Amino acid sequence: MIVDTDKTVVGEQQEELKPTSDADAEADTDQQKIIAERPPNPQGTALRHCVNIGHLPSAYLPSLVRHGSLMKRGESVEAVKKRENVATNFIPVLRSGGWADIGDRDCMEDTHICIDSFVDKFGFPPIEEGPGAFYGVFDGHGGKHAAQFACDRLPSLIVKDADFPLQIEKAARRAFLQTDNAFAEACSHDAGLSSGTTALVAVIIGRYLLVANAGDCRAVLSRRGKAIEMSRDHRPDCTKERIRIEASGGYIDDGYLNGQLNVTRALGDWHMEGLKAHGVSGCGPLSAEPELKRITLTEEDEFLIIGCDGLWEVFLSQNAVDFARRKLQEHNDPLVCCKELIDEALKRKTADNLTAVVVCLQSDPPPNLVVPRSRVRRSISAEGLRGLQSYLDSLRS
Numbered sequence: 001m002i003v004d005t006d007k008t009v010v011g012e013q014q015e016e017l018k019p020t021s022d023a024d025a026e027a028d029t030d031q032q033k034i035i036a037e038r039p040p041n042p043q044g045t046a047l048r049h050c051v052n053i054g055h056l057p058s059a060y061l062p063s064l065v066r067h068g069s070l071m072k073r074g075e076s077v078e079a080v081k082k083r084e085n086v087a088t089n090f091i092p093v094l095r096s097g098g099w100a101d102i103g104d105r106d107c108m109e110d111t112h113i114c115i116d117s118f119v120d121k122f123g124f125p126p127i128e129e130g131p132g133a134f135y136g137v138f139d140g141h142g143g144k145h146a147a148q149f150a151c152d153r154l155p156s157l158i159v160k161d162a163d164f165p166l167q168i169e170k171a172a173r174r175a176f177l178q179t180d181n182a183f184a185e186a187c188s189h190d191a192g193l194s195s196g197t198t199a200l201v202a203v204i205i206g207r208y209l210l211v212a213n214a215g216d217c218r219a220v221l222s223r224r225g226k227a228i229e230m231s232r233d234h235r236p237d238c239t240k241e242r243i244r245i246e247a248s249g250g251y252i253d254d255g256y257l258n259g260q261l262n263v264t265r266a267l268g269d270w271h272m273e274g275l276k277a278h279g280v281s282g283c284g285p286l287s288a289e290p291e292l293k294r295i296t297l298t299e300e301d302e303f304l305i306i307g308c309d310g311l312w313e314v315f316l317s318q319n320a321v322d323f324a325r326r327k328l329q330e331h332n333d334p335l336v337c338c339k340e341l342i343d344e345a346l347k348r349k350t351a352d353n354l355t356a357v358v359v360c361l362q363s364d365p366p367p368n369l370v371v372p373r374s375r376v377r378r379s380i381s382a383e384g385l386r387g388l389q390s391y392l393d394s395l396r397s
Contacts, residue, residue, distance in 0.1 A: 090207055090299045091130040092361040097335025100355040101342050103310060109140035109195075110308050110355040111151045122159050130206035132165075134158070136199065137217045137355050139308040141261075143195030146183060146268030150199050153179045158203065165205050169292050172203065172212040176267065180288035184270045184278070196261075196269030199290070200231060200306060202359070207297045209304070212290035214265040216309040220317045221295075222302040225325055225369050227318040230293050230304070234265040241265075250274075250285025258285055265289070302366045303328065304359040307341070310352030314345050324358060325366050332365040334358040 096114045115121050115134040124132065134155045140147030154175055158164060161171035176199070187193045198215020211219045213231035221228040234241055236252045241264040245257065253259035260272055267288045269275055275286035305320055315323070323344060327337045338356045345354055380388070 090297060092204065092207065092297055092301075093363045094131045094133050094204065095334050095360040095363075096133075096135060096357065097333070097338045098355070098357040099335065099338035099342050100353070101346065103346065103354050104351045105353050107144070108353055109144045109147060109197075110138065110310075110353045111140070111144070111147045112137045112306075112355050112357055113151050113155065114357060114359075115155060118155065118159050122156060124159055131204055132206075133204040133359075134201065135204075135304075135306060135357050135359055136201040137306045137308055137357055138197050138199050139215065139217055139310075139353070139355070140195060140197040141263075141266075142269070143193075145193040146195040147197035147199075149183050149186065149193075150179050150197055150267050153182060154199065154201060158201075168203060168205065168208075168210050169294065172201070172210065172292060173290060176212065176214060176288055176290045180267045183268050187268075187270055191271070194268075194271040196266045196272075198234075198263055198266050198309075202230070202304060202306060204297075204359075208294060209297055210292065210294045212292050214267065214288055214290045215263050216312075217307065218309075218312050218317070219304060219306045220321060221304050222321045222325060222366070223298075224300045224302070225321065225366070227321040229317055230295075232291060233309070233312075234263055234291070236262065236264055238264065244287070245285045248283065248285050248287075261286065265291075297361060299362070301361050303334070303361055305341070306357040306359075308353065308355045310350045310354045311341065311345050311356055313352065314348035314350045315341075328358075328360065329365050329368070332360075334360045 094116050096116055098112045098114050100108070100110055100112060102108045113134070113136045116131070118124055118132050118134050121134075136151060136154065138147035138151050157175035157178055158168075158171050161174060163174070164171040183193070198217050200211065200213040200215065200217035200219055202219055203210045203212075209221075209230070211230040213219070214234065216233040216235055217231070218233060219230040221230055232238070236242065236245075236255050236257055242252055245252065245264060250258050256262055257264050258272075258274055260275065261269065264285070265287045269286055270278070272286070275284055276288075277283040303324065305324055307315075307320070311320070320341065324337050324341060327340050328334070331337075335358075337358045341356045341358070342354045
């Protein structure tokens with residue numbers, strides 16, 4: 001901390017220094033004349049020295065005030081404090097929609113769920129100020145049974161877990177593995193259910209967002225128009241997944257897990273030989289354990305897109321955010337936005353089932369972003385102009 005020496009320093013005794021003799025007084029007067037004759041310091045400020053604020057009583061610690069040069073023109077200190085505290089005060093206002101299309105496939109194996117209030121859905125008491133919501137996309141393969149089973153089971157297992165909501169990460173991880181084991185039990189009684197599914201769920205509690213993913217569905221957050229990926233695709237070409245697979249006795253063959261599957265995490269698929277350790281969910285080359293990511297939402301966070309891999313085959317994450325943002329600015333309807341995303345993906349010739357969920361985090365549409373004009377003037381020198389003219393002349397000849 002920097003402290004001016006012309007102000008009282010707590011814990012030090014201030015004394016007025018007096019000359020002890022006439023010789024000292026004369027020397028002191030000469031020294032003052034020398035100082036007075038010096039030219040002023042162009043950086044002129046009071047002499048400063050450093051003190052350790054750890055030794056100061058808390059009652060004397062000054063509050064930090066942002067310098068006026070760092071504030072926006074006409075902005076008060078109170079406005080700055082309010083703007084800087086917005087992250088802790090922001091409460092999302094949720095609206096959602098979901099849309100799906102069979103695409104170029106013979107059957108539909110995807111499903112999704114949108115619960116804007118699990119307080120109303122499950123009778124769960126409100127935990128804190130703000131919403132409690134659940135969203136999920138499930139991309140089935142080898143049939144639709146695993147996807148529907150996970151969609152029906154996961155929400156209630158998470159909300160009713162003993163660690164929910166204080167340790168929501170543990171609750172989500174446990175719910176995925178319990179769902180996987182329960183589906184294995186169901187398949188043991190009815191072999192016709194045998195299938196698999198990737199799963200991505202997003203849980204919003206107050207101002208917190210948790211995404212749990214097992215597979216290649218993807219969740220992307222729009223933060224003032226910038227795409228923030230909330231999940232990682234679990235595919236055989238992922239280095240971290242390859243390391244995990246090989247450590248568990250599996251292998252990658254021609255881009256497929258054990259030569260059979262093009263995803264490395266999924267629920268179900270118990271009928272596939274060598275992919276899962278029976279009775280121990282989460283073990284084996286094909287894991288049902290989700291990868292988790294949790295963030296605190298702020299007023300800069302606008303909406304969340306959750307989609308199956310068919311959507312991301314033809315959309316980059318930033319491309320999808322840009323497209324959805326423009327549509328929401330037009331009509332501010334998440335359901336219509338989902339349909340427009342799906343329609344655009346079909347125009348781009350995706351070959352898979354398509355499912356998209358859009359969750360708006362604010363009641364207003366995304367604002368227009370104004371790029372500040374640069375104050376730096378750019379010019380070209382006379383020599384540069386001559387060089388450019390010479391180059392253009394050479395093109396003509």
